[in-house]
Amino acid sequence: MVKRILSIAICIVVLIFVYSPILLLVVYSFTDSKMIGQWNGLSLALYGQLFRDERIMRILFNTVWLALAAAGLSTVLGTAGAIGIFYSRRRVAKPLLAVSQIPVINAEIVTAIALALLFSMTLLYRTYFSLIVGHMVLCTPFVLLSVMPKLKQMDPNTYEAALDLGASPSQALFKVVIPQIFSGIVSGFMLSITLSLDDYIVTAFTKPKLFDTISTYVYNAVKNGTNSSTPALRALSALIFIVMIVILLMINLRAQKPAAKRSTK
Amino acid sequence: MTRIHFSRKQLCIPYGLFLALFVVIPMLLILFYAFTEESDGAITFTFANFLNFFTSKAKLSTLLMSFTIAIISTALCLIIAYPVAYILARSRLKKRHVLLMLFVLPMWINFVLRITALRELLDLIGLLGTQNYLNTLIGMVYDFLPFMILPLYTTLEKLDNSYLEAAADLGGNQFTVFAKITFPLSMPGVISGVTMVFMPSMTNYVVSDTLSNFNITILGKLIDEYFTTYNNWHMGSMISIILLVVIFLTMLVTGGFRDSKQEARGANLW
Numbered sequence: 001m002v003k004r005i006l007s008i009a010i011c012i013v014v015l016i017f018v019y020s021p022i023l024l025l026v027v028y029s030f031t032d033s034k035m036i037g038q039w040n041g042l043s044l045a046l047y048g049q050l051f052r053d054e055r056i057m058r059i060l061f062n063t064v065w066l067a068l069a070a071a072g073l074s075t076v077l078g079t080a081g082a083i084g085i086f087y088s089r090r091r092v093a094k095p096l097l098a099v100s101q102i103p104v105i106n107a108e109i110v111t112a113i114a115l116a117l118l119f120s121m122t123l124l125y126r127t128y129f130s131l132i133v134g135h136m137v138l139c140t141p142f143v144l145l146s147v148m149p150k151l152k153q154m155d156p157n158t159y160e161a162a163l164d165l166g167a168s169p170s171q172a173l174f175k176v177v178i179p180q181i182f183s184g185i186v187s188g189f190m191l192s193i194t195l196s197l198d199d200y201i202v203t204a205f206t207k208p209k210l211f212d213t214i215s216t217y218v219y220n221a222v223k224n225g226t227n228s229s230t231p232a233l234r235a236l237s238a239l240i241f242i243v244m245i246v247i248l249l250m251i252n253l254r255a256q257k258p259a260a261k262r263s264t265k
Numbered sequence: 266m267t268r269i270h271f272s273r274k275q276l277c278i279p280y281g282l283f284l285a286l287f288v289v290i291p292m293l294l295i296l297f298y299a300f301t302e303e304s305d306g307a308i309t310f311t312f313a314n315f316l317n318f319f320t321s322k323a324k325l326s327t328l329l330m331s332f333t334i335a336i337i338s339t340a341l342c343l344i345i346a347y348p349v350a351y352i353l354a355r356s357r358l359k360k361r362h363v364l365l366m367l368f369v370l371p372m373w374i375n376f377v378l379r380i381t382a383l384r385e386l387l388d389l390i391g392l393l394g395t396q397n398y399l400n401t402l403i404g405m406v407y408d409f410l411p412f413m414i415l416p417l418y419t420t421l422e423k424l425d426n427s428y429l430e431a432a433a434d435l436g437g438n439q440f441t442v443f444a445k446i447t448f449p450l451s452m453p454g455v456i457s458g459v460t461m462v463f464m465p466s467m468t469n470y471v472v473s474d475t476l477s478n479f480n481i482t483i484l485g486k487l488i489d490e491y492f493t494t495y496n497n498w499h500m501g502s503m504i505s506i507i508l509l510v511v512i513f514l515t516m517l518v519t520g521g522f523r524d525s526k527q528e529a530r531g532a533n534l535w
Contacts, residue, residue, distance in 0.1 A: 007352045007356070010348050010349060010352060011349060011352060011353075011364070014345060014349050014368070014410075015367060015368070017407070018368065018371055018407070018410065019371075020386060021379065021382035021383040021385065021386045021407070022371070022374075022379065022382055024382065024385060024386050024389070025382040025385060028385075036385045036388070036389055037389050077279060077280055077283060078280070080276040080277070080279060080280060081276065081277050081279070081280025081281070081283075083273055083276045083277075084273065084274055084275065084276030084277025084278065084280060084281075085277045085280075086273075087272075087273040087274050087276075088274045088277055092274075092277070093277075096277060096280070096281055096284065099284045099285075099288055099289060100284065102288050102289075102292065103288060106509075107464050107465075107467070107468040107485065107505075107508060107509070107512065108465075108468065108469070109468050109470075109485040109488050109489060109505070109508075110295065110468075110488075110505045110508065110509060111291075113295065113488060113492055113498075113501060113502070113505060114291030114292055114294060114295050114505075115287065115291050116492065117291060117294040117295060117298060117498065117502070118286075118287070118290060118291040118294055133287055136283070136287075137287050137288060140280070140283065144280075169272070169273070173273065194373045197375055198373075198374075198375055198376055200376075200377050200471050201469075201470075201471070201485075201489075205492070214375060214377070214378065215375060215377040215471075218377045218378060218381055219377055219471055219474075219475070222381060222384070222474075222475050223474070223479065233381075234385075237378045237381065237382060240374065240375065240378060241374060241378070241382075244373065244374045245370060245374070248366075248370050248373055249366070249370070252362075252363075252366050253363065253366075
């Protein structure tokens with residue numbers, strides 16, 4: 001009994017630690033005050049300011065299209081790479097898999113400056129190209145790592161069977177292989193989106209000068225000491241927290257339902 | 266209709282080129298920059314950056330301080346995450362997956378926003394601006410805790426109960442069973458958690474900048490400063506190499522380097 005109470009207490013304390021900053025911001029986003037800790041009654045004024053702030057709206061838009069573009073491209077490149085590596089000889093597959101680990105293990109600042117060194121030698125330094133490539137370097141290996149296990153689980157005979165039955169290699173690929181590894185592709189894509197949305201350091205070293213994502217904008221706002229003078233940012237953070245928590249809970253609870261059904265059989 | 270002839274193997278060509286161009290070459294460039302210097306447009310090979318780092322008291326103390334912060338925050342993460350992961354994994358709760366979800370969910374929300382939220386909280390309770398080191402440690406733990414909980418949970422959940430029962434049957438008390446069976450068997454989780462937390466604790470300067478009001482310079486920040494403030498890319502590259510060596514040695518000691526980072530990143534939860 002004591003053990004049980006202690007267990008629950010530990011969980012609650014850690015959850016409070018994890019969620020108290022988020023909760024604080026969400027609560028104080030619903031009042032019209034410059035500072036957190038000063039409650040001026042319930043109000044949606046900050047949200048009004050937020051949606052009228054063209055700059056923040058553009059940054060929000062930038063962040064989302066960057067994540068979608070980087071995740072989409074990474075998913076195509078990483079999936080193709082995974083299939084290619086899976087059917088290649090060890091001599092080819094091994095070094096490719098080893099190099100794939102570099103961006104995964106490497107410190108982000110090192111990845112960032114390495115790309116800055118490369119792009120500074122070209123005309124593409126600090127362009128949308130370098131920015132998207134930077135995000136792809138972060139995301140693609142994770143797509144590969146999500147797809148690889150699905151390829152290994154696949155029955156290798158199905159591809160051969162499709163060819164025997166008259167399918168062309170590309171038909172066999174799109175109608176037989178891809179559907180079987182699709183769940184891996186989807187999780188690679190989702191993971192890429194969250195990695196891209198979360199990134200600060202690589203973005204800071206590869207982005208065009210006047211381009212900002214939420215990460216770079218908020219970091220610079222803190223740096224320039226304008227954080228507290230733009231309460232609209234508080235509404236933005238609160239909104240992102242709420243939206244993300246709802247989306248993530250929905251995805252994960254839905255994903256668990258079939259599994260739960262299976263286990264009750 | 267023309268049929269496109271390609272073999273499945275060839276699909277790895279674009280990916281291979283991508284890795285060569287944007288991963289391998291950039292890393293070689295760091296190595297090149299680290300051991301060269303530029304004067305009057307002429308690039309010469311040199312060990313000066315290396316010697317400069319190890320003879321500069323300021324840089325060495327940054328390295329030491331950064332290393333200490335990383336060790337302490339990794340240890341704190343482990344101390345907090347282990348009981349949570351253990352409770353979740355060993356409980357017979359039907360909804361424990363949902364509960365786990367609650368603990369690791371923040372890792373999918375933009376960390377700059379979460380750290381800024383934490384900054385507001387620390388400001389409210391009067392720590393901001395007075396306790397720079399403490400705030401940085403709190404921030405690192407706050408940011409990286411899910412990356413420690415997840416791999417620990419995964420290994421603890423897979424743990425075969427019969428080992429624990431056998432140990433108990435053979436007369437081991439609860440503490441002995443934990444110390445001699447549970448903990449050693451959970452080492453793979455501990456190692457991948459440590460790997461996930463240690464490196465960003467040495468390099469993620471957004472956390473230290475935001476929570477110390479730009480007063481604490483960790484090693485990652487030093488690299489950033491040499492690139493953006495001092496405009497000395499050669500020294501910046503050398504510090505990156507030293508950082509990688511420090512991390513490599515630490516991983517060697519802890520027996521890290523397992524490709525479980527993707528697992529820790531929560532790929533399997535999607």
